[in-house]
Amino acid sequence: DQQVKQNSPSLSVQEGRISILNCDYTNSMFDYFLWYKKYPAEGPTFLISISSIKDKNEDGRFTVFLNKSAKHLSLHIVPSQPGDSAVYFCAALKAGNMLTFGGGTRLMVKP
């Protein structure tokens, strides 16, 4: 039973446009959310996070939005660049140490 879901396995976007990656979760006890980015043959790297007491967190071109009532978060990348092409994992945490990851979304940014 997957508690964190990324329903879009892939997304293709033109360079310069906005990329929106979505993530849904089922456990209302999750109180912290993270996005990790993964290039082929490398491990995931931390990108951005948000606490459940916030609804938005921004870091440069990356913004994460959290809608607790809908149990939904999204990662916006604007403007998208070819170097952003990677697999993006959403992860959630509840009062403890254990991250629960989604299945990832492959983003392809076309020049």
Place this chain on the structure above:
Amino acid sequence: DTAVSQTPKYLVTQMGNDKSIKCEQNLGHDTMYWYKQDSKKFLKIMFSYNNKELIINETVPNRFSPKSPDKAHLNLHINSLELGDSAVYFCASSQGARGTNEQFFGPGTRLTVL
């Protein structure tokens, strides 16, 4: 200068064999993890060690035994390998055991059991 390294990068072996994957971090972190990425690409925590002590042990078969000789190393030994063990295994580390602390991942070890 690699922060979290794993060896080997690829491992192909027969069912029933015993194998080990090594992980080392040079970040000075006190917490290390093992994750399994299955065929559906989900990353799932297996174990977590803080200061060489086990703090997370998910429902992993006892054929998997982590060993932390010191804070910089967390090795994974797998006995009696099965086909279902085929996956990519990632080691990670963080400073502090809280999940909010950024985890740094190794490049992964692709295990194929034939």
